[in-house]
Amino acid sequence: MSQQDIVYKSKINKIRSFALILIFVGFAFMYGGIFARNMSWLMYLLFIFGILSIILSTVVYFWIGMLSTKAIPIICPNCEKQTKMLGVVDACMHCRQPLTLDKDLEGKEFDEKYNRRSYRKKVKEKLN
Numbered sequence: 062m063s064q065q066d067i068v069y070k071s072k073i074n075k076i077r078s079f080a081l082i083l084i085f086v087g088f089a090f091m092y093g094g095i096f097a098r099n100m101s102w103l104m105y106l107l108f109i110f111g112i113l114s115i116i117l118s119t120v121v122y123f124w125i126g127m128l129s130t131k132a133i134p135i136i137c138p139n140c141e142k143q144t145k146m147l148g149v150v151d152a153c154m155h156c157r158q159p160l161t162l163d164k165d166l167e168g169k170e171f172d173e174k175y176n177r178r179s180y181r182k183k184v185k186e187k188l189n
């Protein structure tokens with residue numbers, strides 16, 4: 062059972078937490094820059110790192126926005142709330158129920174490998 066106890070995070074949520082961490086890292090760098098103001102080269106370096114991670118986080122947030130428009134909205138069968146799916150397999154954003162768009166995968170163990178391009182191609186060929 063221990064293998065099945067692993068909780069899967071929805072991909073959109075995963076990327077969102079990554080972007081949030083980047084913002085905190087950026088602020089941490091800039092905060093460090095304030096302490097390093099006696100060494101101006103270090104202060105500038107830390108500020109540049111801080112600004113870069115905040116810019117990167119903005120880019121990631123923008124990317125999630127783009128991904129969300131491509132994600133397929135569905136009603137989770139477990140918690141009956143609306144969630145968005147990315148790829149063939151994903152987890153519910155609210156209850157983390159593993160979800161799939163492929164009928165053949167129903168009941169199978171959740172595996173990220175089903176999102177690989179090669180697998181998706183196979184599914185497409187089967188449908189044609």
Ligand SMILES: [Zn+2]
Binds near residue numbers: 141153
């Ligand atoms: Zn759910």
